Amino acid sequence: MKLPKxxxxxxxxxxxxxxxxSSASAELREYVLAPGDTLQIDxxxxxxxxxxxxxxxxxxxxxxxxxLLFPLIGEINLAGRTVADFTAELxxxxxxYIINPNVTVNVTKLGxxxxxxxxxxxxxxxxxxxxxxxxxxxxxxxxxxxxxAAKKNVYLIRDIHDDGTAGQVEKLNLNDYLKKGDMSxxxxxxxxxxxxxxxxxKIDFSKDIMPWVYGYYYIDRLRKD
Numbered sequence: 001m002k003l004p005k006x007x008x009x010x011x012x013x014x015x016x017x018x019x020x021x022s023s024a025s026a027e028l029r030e031y032v033l034a035p036g037d038t039l040q041i042d043x044x045x046x047x048x049x050x051x052x053x054x055x056x057x058x059x060x061x062x063x064x065x066x067x068l069l070f071p072l073i074g075e076i077n078l079a080g081r082t083v084a085d086f087t088a089e090l091x092x093x094x095x096x097y098i099i100n101p102n103v104t105v106n107v108t109k110l111g112x113x114x115x116x117x118x119x120x121x122x123x124x125x126x127x128x129x130x131x132x133x134x135x136x137x138x139x140x141x142x143x144x145x146x147x148x149a150a151k152k153n154v155y156l157i158r159d160i161h162d163d164g165t166a167g168q169v170e171k172l173n174l175n176d177y178l179k180k181g182d183m184s185x186x187x188x189x190x191x192x193x194x195x196x197x198x199x200x201x202k203i204d205f206s207k208d209i210m211p212w213v214y215g216y217y218y219i220d221r222l223r224k225d
Contacts, residue, residue: 032188033078033086034133036111037062041070043094044102062111064191072097080188083107115189117142118209119197120149134186135172138195148199151175155196156187157209 039060043049049071051059062068066079073093078086087105094101112128115138122143129137135154139145151174159167176182189195194209
């Protein structure tokens, strides 16, 4: 379904000005499962496969690699999958063992995806996205962009390592999303991703990005120790 431009712009504006994370993206599409999500799965008539109401330990949790281990079936890759997709796959694969399986899946606790939003935004820093995990949600968490932001050239930096290297850098055009409804620009973010809004279409990786990343890795090590 393609929304009218005025309606899309209104939703985008709401997401960009909201803090904490806006739910606008979640309202436009069915929830996409993410690492850390806790799921209540019920297989009608099969309590051995279902989440027990009296035990949190029986819940199913999406692993950091986006996979989940389910009895009889084994590993299922949930990356980029909606709740409806996952439910349908469970019913399809369980039908090999159960006659007409009836499955319901509910998200009881949302996992968090930590991302950096830096540069020309109102509140630069690291944020944990716990609803949807797309660019617009991250920008909303940072309070929106400033008047100096070059919205046609938003850097998405992935696989940042503490040695100062990055595996992938690409440019996104936020204007194409806001003005043309190009949904491909509102990408789904992954753990550790960085969005950088420039004012002059340039970026100094060592100066603009790495001080934040070093701080993140230092705090992360303290937590693990």
